[in-house]
Amino acid sequence: MTKIIKDLYISFNSIFEHYFSTDNSLISKDGQQILSNQIDKEKYFEALNKLKELKENSDNREILTEDIKLSSGKDITIVY
Amino acid sequence: MPELALNTIIIIVLILFPGLVVRRFYFSGDFSKQFVKGEWSERLVTSVFWGLFSQLISLLLFSYTSWAKFNDSNDIINNIFQDGVPNTLITDSNSILFLLGYIVFSLIFSGILGYLAHKLVRIFNLDIKNKAFRFSNNWHYYFKGEILKTEDYSKYKDLKILFTWIDIVIDTKNGNNKLIQGVLSQYTINNSTGDLEYIYLDDAKRWSNSEKRFKPVDSHIFVVPFVNVIDFNIRYNYTLKTKRIRTIIYGILFSIFSFFVFSSIFILPWFLAKPEVGVFRILISTITTLIFTTFFTSYFLPSRGDDKRRNFQKWTLKEQIIFWIITIFFFLATLILLGYGFDLLSFISIP
Numbered sequence: 369m370t371k372i373i374k375d376l377y378i379s380f381n382s383i384f385e386h387y388f389s390t391d392n393s394l395i396s397k398d399g400q401q402i403l404s405n406q407i408d409k410e411k412y413f414e415a416l417n418k419l420k421e422l423k424e425n426s427d428n429r430e431i432l433t434e435d436i437k438l439s440s441g442k443d444i445t446i447v448y
Numbered sequence: 449m450p451e452l453a454l455n456t457i458i459i460i461v462l463i464l465f466p467g468l469v470v471r472r473f474y475f476s477g478d479f480s481k482q483f484v485k486g487e488w489s490e491r492l493v494t495s496v497f498w499g500l501f502s503q504l505i506s507l508l509l510f511s512y513t514s515w516a517k518f519n520d521s522n523d524i525i526n527n528i529f530q531d532g533v534p535n536t537l538i539t540d541s542n543s544i545l546f547l548l549g550y551i552v553f554s555l556i557f558s559g560i561l562g563y564l565a566h567k568l569v570r571i572f573n574l575d576i577k578n579k580a581f582r583f584s585n586n587w588h589y590y591f592k593g594e595i596l597k598t599e600d601y602s603k604y605k606d607l608k609i610l611f612t613w614i615d616i617v618i619d620t621k622n623g624n625n626k627l628i629q630g631v632l633s634q635y636t637i638n639n640s641t642g643d644l645e646y647i648y649l650d651d652a653k654r655w656s657n658s659e660k661r662f663k664p665v666d667s668h669i670f671v672v673p674f675v676n677v678i679d680f681n682i683r684y685n686y687t688l689k690t691k692r693i694r695t696i697i698y699g700i701l702f703s704i705f706s707f708f709v710f711s712s713i714f715i716l717p718w719f720l721a722k723p724e725v726g727v728f729r730i731l732i733s734t735i736t737t738l739i740f741t742t743f744f745t746s747y748f749l750p751s752r753g754d755d756k757r758r759n760f761q762k763w764t765l766k767e768q769i770i771f772w773i774i775t776i777f778f779f780l781a782t783l784i785l786l787g788y789g790f791d792l793l794s795f796i797s798i799p
Contacts, residue, residue, distance in 0.1 A: 372767050372774075375759050376746050392478040394591055394632050395650075398687065399611035403631060403650065416685070433688065445688040447607055 401438060408438045412446065419448035461551060464492075466506070466558035467499025473562030479583040481639050502561050506554035513718040549727040556714055564707070571703065573597060584642055591632055593684045606689050613683040614649065618676050625678060627655035629662060630670055632682075644674040713737050722787030733785035740778035747771065 395403065402408045415434045423432055434446045471494065475483040484491075568574070574581040576589070576597045589595045593609035612632040617625050630649030638645055652670030653662035717733045750758050763771065783789050 372763065372771055375763075376743060376771075380742055380746055382749065392588070392592070394634065395611040396609060399609075399685070402610065444610075447686050447688060 398438075398442070398444060401440060401442075402444070405439055411436050411438075412444075415446050416448060419446060423448060462554070463499040463503060464495055465499070466502045466554050467495035467497065469555055469558040470498040470502055470562040470565075471495055473559050474566045475583070476563070476566055478588045479566075479585050481637060481642070482584050484639055485584060485642065498562075499558075502558040503554060505561075506550075506557045509557070509715065510550055510553050510718070513721070545727060549730075552727065552731065553718060560711070560714060585637060586642070587635060587637060587644060590682060591635060593686070596684070604686075607684075607686040608689040610685045610687055613685055614647070615681040615683070616647070616672055617678040617680065618672060619678050620676075628665075628670065628672065629653050629655075630665075633669065647672045647674060647677075647680075709741065713741060717782075717786060720786050725785070725787040729785045729787075733782050736778050736782040736785060740775050740782065743771075743775045743778065747775075 393400075402412045415436050419432045419434055432448050434448075436444055436446060438444060471483055471491075475481075569581050573594075575583055576594055582589075591612055593612060595601060596604040596607065596609070613629065614632045615627065615629045617627055620626055628649070630652035632647065633650045634648040636645045637643060649670040649672065650668075652665040652667055654665050655661075656663045714734055717730050717737060721730045721733070747760050748758055760768065780789065
């Protein structure tokens with residue numbers, strides 16, 4: 369009984385969050401995931417710095433990209 | 449004189465207040481301060497306009513409900529429009545009941561109207577594409593990176609903002625300016641002018657002149673009063689936008705489905721209720737409808753966490769039976785409240 373109420377409560381909450389959240393957070397969901405996890409954060413800024421150096425050391429003005437895998441298993445393409 | 453006062457109150461309640469409710473729900477989230485911004489006369493006129501608009505649709509919808517037909521609502525409306533507020537209004541319980549039901553109905557409708565208008569403008573990016581729909585909080589478009597979706601920045605159109613990085617030069621009033629950088633997490637603006645008041649940073653770092661590098665500041669949230677800011681630089685950290693046609697179609701279908709479900713929950717009980725059913729029973733039935741609809745939807749959803757299975761896949765037979773007993777209980781309660789079962793809850797209704 370407690371398990372059902374807990375599961376229903378969680379699903380209930382996610383439904384209301386989906387409909388009534390204002391989606392005005394300045395940090396995107398992926399961004400929050402990166403910033404809240406120390407490993408993901410390090411991985412992200414390491415890749416970003418690498419792209420930054422690459423761009424600074426070459427005359428290439430095109431957008432550079434690098435893929436990283438977050439701890440949740442999601443792939444993110446970093447753009448610089 | 450008392451008649452004039454009563455007419456004024458009725459006009460305020462029936463026209464101005466629903467207009468304010470429409471505006472309150474339209475200016476929500478980051479744009480909520482626009483609700484109190486601007487000249488009061490302009491706000492009054494727009495509130496009256498939206499109030500009238502919402503009232504006309506409410507009136508049309510309400511006149512078709514079985515409850516309104518049964519309670520001679522059209523006669524009462526005719527009387528109000530032709531002869532002003534009848535003297536019997538505050539003594540006739542049927543008229544009071546009608547007014548109460550109608551006011552609640554129109555306020556719910558006004559709220560839904562404002563909320564849907566806001567969602568439509570935001571979902572379809574009408575405020576970004578067309579300046580006529582643009583909200584007055586310009587900072588939102590810059591800080592959230594939505595400004596990149598405009599024609600002026602079309603080269604960034606395939607990019608999605610992860611978070612916004614800010615470099616700020618702060619005037620310390622002693623000649624030594626400070627350079628701070630961090631992830632922009634929040635900001636506040638002035639109610640009347642819309643100017644920035646405070647900027648809140650996560651992961652703040654301070655430039656050290658001696659070490660010639662940025663040093664982390666020991667803080668959870670770094671608050672910068674904007675009055676001390678000399679200038680600031682916005683840097684977006686972005687990723688590639690994933691454009692999947694299937695996701696877009698799914699999103700549109702889901703929005704249409706949600707619109708019908710939510711409209712049904714709040715408006716349908718007024719049409720389905722049996723004529724003799726009271727206002728309070730209809731209102732309570734919207735709550736029970738909301739509960740059993742959400743329960744039913746939750747059955748097919750996964751609860752958050754590592755276990756990605758849907759609820760019905762992970763429950764045992766006993767748990768499934770308990771779930772269905774609760775859901776059917778709320779469903780039957782709704783039917784009874786709307787007058788379709790035995791009159792078990794008749795003590796709630798007003799005679």
